[in-house]
Amino acid sequence: MPRPSEPILSPDKIAQAALELIDSIGEFTIGAVARRLSVRPSSLYNHVGGREEIISLVRDSLIPETIPPFRELPWEQGLSDGIRLYRAILSDHPAVVPLLATVPLASAASARMYEEFAATMHNAGFPDEQILDAITAIDNFALGSALDMAAPPTLWTSPHWQARMRAVTEAAPRGRERADQSFEFGLRVLIDGLRARLPQQ
Template identity: 40%
Template sequence: MARPKVPLLSVDRIADAALELVDSGAPFGVNALARKLGVTPSSLYNHVDGRDGIIELMRGRFAAEAGAQLHDGPWDEIVAETLRAQRRMYARHPNLVPLIVGKTITDPFVIASYDHLASTLVAAGFPDDEVLGVIALLDAFAIGFGLDLASPHDIWQPDGETQTLGRLIADAPHGDERSDRAFELGLDLLVESLRGRLARTRG
């Protein structure tokens, strides 16, 4: 029998299949992924470094597909662009969040993105001993609003009368529009707070 012209496995195919598996809500693991690909678990280890390696493949893949780019510009524009890109990627793959938050980041593309953000903040004047804390704050913000974008069309549904909440819900947008408005409001508040902290640091 002739050998197939296209290899049965590749890093790209493994990453795609792993994301499909996680997005489906099925339990994730090396054995489950091997079954999905129709190969033995040992075959996967020829291409990836076990479960952690597969998670990093997915992290790098979804970061790239979200359109995160390393642009130069004012620090506040870089922060806003980074948060919008991160929100998109978390919203597209909400089931992946518990896997990646429990795994040390090693993917070269993602490391380069964080390095660019850290360098931007340091160059803007944020103290070295605060930059990692600011990045952690930005990460938490992006994860929260990424999951919010994947939330139900209606967030609140009171059964009875309320003092204020019911009226606000009736007058407010729903679905993606609600999430987009809340994100942009939160982004404005966050960036404005960082501007104020930076001004106090410089003063």
């Protein structure tokens, strides 16, 4: 391969190659990213510190440059908008989800998004000591919901269902409609539950 006339490596290109690997095979290694970019693994280390940094760059590449200022909305609405946005960001890349949970939330883009969540909850009246717990609940729910969107239409199908699961799976929609309906139900549950824990004003 001739030497390219412009540098083919940058943190962005490395993140993009890693994301393509994660989307197609569920994982990435430094070696596979290097092969995909036709460079030696050692060349990557001129641009990134290692695997953790690549995962952070992948996360950054998914988060929009501008986070809507949802702290300015009534808190239930702001939180709902934020959680829907977060799920939408993850939903096209469900295989990224488990990786995100394994590295520090060090990236600038993540920090902007979490600041918006934290400010929304602060404005609602939650004390600082509860806000990380609440954000974690939101995070866990959003991550789980993003995984659920990638589930097969037959997720809740089993020859082993007993009476009650047979009744409830027959009463439910299928596929993406099910995932969306369940997400919206869960979102209302989460908001109602958070409201119940809000200190009396």
